[in-house]
Amino acid sequence: MLAASWKAAGFSYNKYLSIAARVIRKSLKEEARLKAEKRGPLELKFAKWENGKQGEAQNLYKN
Amino acid sequence: MNTFRAARFALRARPTIAFRRGYAEAAGPADKIRLSLSVPHQAIFKAQDVVQVNIPAESGDMGVLAQHVPAVEQLRPGLVEIITDSAATQSFFVSGGFAVVQPNSQLSINAVEAFALEEFSAEAARAQLAESQRVATGNGSEADVAEAKIEVEVLESLIAALK
Secondary structure: OHHHHHHHOOOOHHHHHHHHHHHHHHOEOHHHHHHHHHHOOOOOEEOOEEOOEEOOOEEOOOO | OHHHHHHHHHHHHHHHHHHHOOHHHHHOOOOOEEEEEEEOOEEEEEEEEEOEEEEEEOOEEEEEOOOOOOEEEEEOOEEEEEEOOOOOEEEEEEOOEEEEEEOOOEEEEEEOOEEEHHHEOHHHHHHHHHHHHHHHHOOOOHHHHHHHHHHHHHHHHHHHHHO
16 A cells, blocks of 8 residues: 555655655646746755854755 | 523523534535645635545545535545536546545645646656656665655556546
8 A cells, every 4th residue: 555655665744745746747748847847846955154154054855 | 690690591502503503504505515626836726616526535535525524534646536516527636635624515635736637748657657667676775666666656546547
């Protein structure tokens, strides 16, 4: 069963949904796909500021 | 003292009023269910009265009519069929999400992606399926294989819906 397969792999429900959504976007016809795929990528970075200087930026979200 | 008695009477009287007022009357026509189908970037249906909605719940496919018992259902990637009136049906393929049946003949479906069937390209789906099956049976990392297996299940469901 589907539920078992993603839980067994240690994926979160969010991760599972994002995989399903990505597959759906990629299956669209050209025009709709180009529009939809812009929603896919997700990026989240953080950097610590010390003494007025920005530290190294780190990725919080890994695809 | 008199007001106190009146207040007590009012308290006792309230259940009768609640009983007489049906849930469905408050929502709309008694034979329709009010559907909201939304994805994060768009409301596809916004409180529209429809006859029936068939949803691919994790516990099995189910049809939701007016005055359905309240329920929360997790959705599989699959086809949501919306019977807007006796003649017209609209079909959307959803990525998975949740359907919430509220007591007053209201149904909210939330998904990450939902598209009408004609927006899909069967070739693109089949090409992806071949690729995902290759990864699923290959000797990649455990996470890659698990991801490919999810892709295969989504694509098989999509290709079956497109036929």
